[in-house]
Amino acid sequence: MKISGSQRLPFPPDQSYALMQDPEALARAIPGCESLEQTGENEYRMKMKMALAAFSGAFEGKVRISEQQPPSSFRLDVEGSGKIGFVKGGGVLKLEPSETETVVNYDGDVQVGGTIAAVGQRLIEGAAKSMIQRFFEKLAAS
């Protein structure tokens, strides 16, 4: 499933870029994130809780940042699995200045499996969009 869109951060691009590479800021901003610990260069182990319709469950997974071109773009790959299935996704985030702010355009693919695929596929797009929005709202507030 393709997921794309754009969000705004009320900071200039270099500050926005730095924020999105900062594990502590990310941990605070990712909805349901319980821990984000660095396991290597640009690699993190993440624990998060996710709820989708009637399902909620803990996910454990990896986050990897690559193709970094500060302050204009980077690639983010996320892979997680838990009792209700697995999620695998990746995409490129592009940062563009807009006056004093930053517009973040994202474009990626998400694949889900297990119970969440069987029962929640039609809800995932909406859920992903709202999670992304919450993520940027929290990031903006940091």
Next chain:
Amino acid sequence: MATTITRPKTLIGKAIRRREDPRLITGTATYVEDIKMPGMHYAVVVRSPHAAAKIRSIDTSKAAARPGVVAIFTGQDVSKVGPVPCGASLPGLRVPNHTILATDRVYYAGHPVAVVVATDRYIAADAADDVEVDWEVLKAVADPLKALEPGAPAVHPQWPDNKAFDFHQEHGDIDKAFAEADVIVKQRILSQRLIPTPMETRGVVAEWRAADRALNLYSSTQIPHLLRSMVAQMLGLEENRLRVVAPEVGGGFGCKLNVYAEEALMGFVAMKINKPVKWIETRRENYLTTIHGRGHVDDYELSAKRDGTITGIKLRIIQDLGAYHQLLTPAIPTLSVLMMPGLYKTQNIFADIVGVFTNCVPTDAYRGAGRPEATHGIERMVDILAAELKMDPAEIRLKNFVQPNEFPFPTATGLIYDSGDYAAPLKKALDIAEYEKLRREQSESRKQGRLMGIGMSAYGEICAFGPSPATPAGGWESATVKIEPSGKVTVLTGTSPHGQGEETTFAQIAADELGVDIDDVLVVHGDTALVQYGIGTFGSRATAVGGTAVYFALQDLKAKIKKFGAMLLNSDDVTLANGQCIDNKTGASKSVQEIAAASYRAMQLPPNTEPGMVSTHFWEPPNFTFPFGAHLVVTEVDRDTGAVKVVRYIAVDDCGNILNPLIVTGQVHGGVAQGIGQALYEQAVYDEAGQLITGELMDYAVPKAHMLPWIESDHTVTPTPVNPLGVKGVGEAGTIGCSPAVVNSVVDALSPLGVKHIDMPMTPEKIWKLIRSAQ
């Protein structure tokens, strides 16, 4: 000399209410889930979330540490259990080794990899979540067309072309037919994957009685005896040490005509832990792991003369088999080939089947099993031909039907149609619909810009499975009829029902033949310890084959009653009528009950006659039966939303003699509901990675009552000469006749927009897009 007087039938043909219904509608029936045993343990199966993956390792330590967990078994632990059987054989068929738990690799999402057993079902479910499998995810292929492309991921690495088999059949001179044709029409027609969705999911209780070396297996199955034979073999247990009980079975529609991994697995678990164990399939498991139906991509070509005479049929079937062969998986599309000429005369056919492996749950028999696909195809093609020739769809059918004086009729596919008057139900349906008037209404409504459609199908089907040489496991059926010393009658049938109402119809047969009260007759089924061997309930065979076995057992018993009656009456000329054995000379009589009591008391025996009043008959049918009928459907399509409304549904079915019109009508209604489900709503959808995304009832649209029309059900009656009851079978008729009639109707509605074909399901979205693209 004994003579026979034909007794007026009192029960056959009457709308007797189903005797099984009170317990069903009051919630007092016993399903597998209702079985309680001291010390019961509960099993939950750990399943793959991936459609294709290698298993690097399985860590059960965390799950095993959970209090209440008794045992966990993985593929290595069950390596001695035999594979899930495939009963179908085709030349060159590739049969993957279908172990009951995956060992090193999984082939579809939902593939069982381990079983967790605990003292409580919730503990078992939580512990199943604790089982950690290290997966190496592989590329999967879920679409049969993509699976056939070069370079597609191999479902089974040893067969990179993903082909399980090629099958070919032809008859007549197809090249000549096509070379000399005035018109040739072609169309690709899909019969989508469907999920059978019985109300009761599968479930198994296994109880190992170690002291007796006996395994009791309770399973929601259509085939208790075949299941016993095959599970005994899988477990390496002597067959007479295994008892299979099918208690109340809450629907099957073919999906319980099977042997599943969990049935052997629970037997294995019970024997290992020496405690009874219960496994009840959840609805999500049911959707992921119980067989699906259909899954056809059919390419049709019809050759015809200008006057509408069909001269030849070409068909190429691509069958989505899924990852494995379940019991009959590869055989199902061969039934489509057998049925491909429909009710039409043509002797020139050419058929190819390619059976394709995909990373999906296997397909297998679902209500109609191969015949709905074939009927949908030929009935769509006949309409397409009629449109091409600008002929009326009723006229072209009437022109091509096998005629009443041509029976028994050998078809191009090797069948012998038993009896029929194919025009009769079609003409009756046209009469009921007031067809001419309806067409006038249609042309009026078109002038107003409305999208009204009239569609029909004339279907035939293969029922009463079947002669043993034509079936994988024997096609006969058995019955024992006992008159107990008290005069009560017990019928033991090998055709174990799951909603067919045999406790009523078989009691009607017995009560009528013996002249006893129907309430004195008990029909017993579904227990291999009680019932002599049997084949089971599928392929619209219960009454036509199982009921006939009951009938013949009763004839033997009646002869014996007369022998005892003649002895007791000291007569050589007796008649059995209305439950009395009557001396034709004196008028003196003895009741069946008195005679039964005397036969057990055995103070005196007729010459060469054993005591008791028990008879067993195994009946081998000489042929299939071939019911037929016509369905006519009026639809109206909403131009703005694309929604299809079925305005009228007329079903005229000929299933031979009707024993109980209430049950026959019920079968038609249920069949039509599932046919409309396929035509308008249902589709099992896998994404590209092999994830089933219609994994629950929120996403898989089984029609609810308000989504179904009033069904005007009527009949013509053409008895079959194949069995003495003259019955043909009706379990699948509704489904088979339905989907082409609905699609033909909607295509007719949209024909002013230039629409020539629509594939199922005809969802509002699909129809709306068609309307929009036409504008």
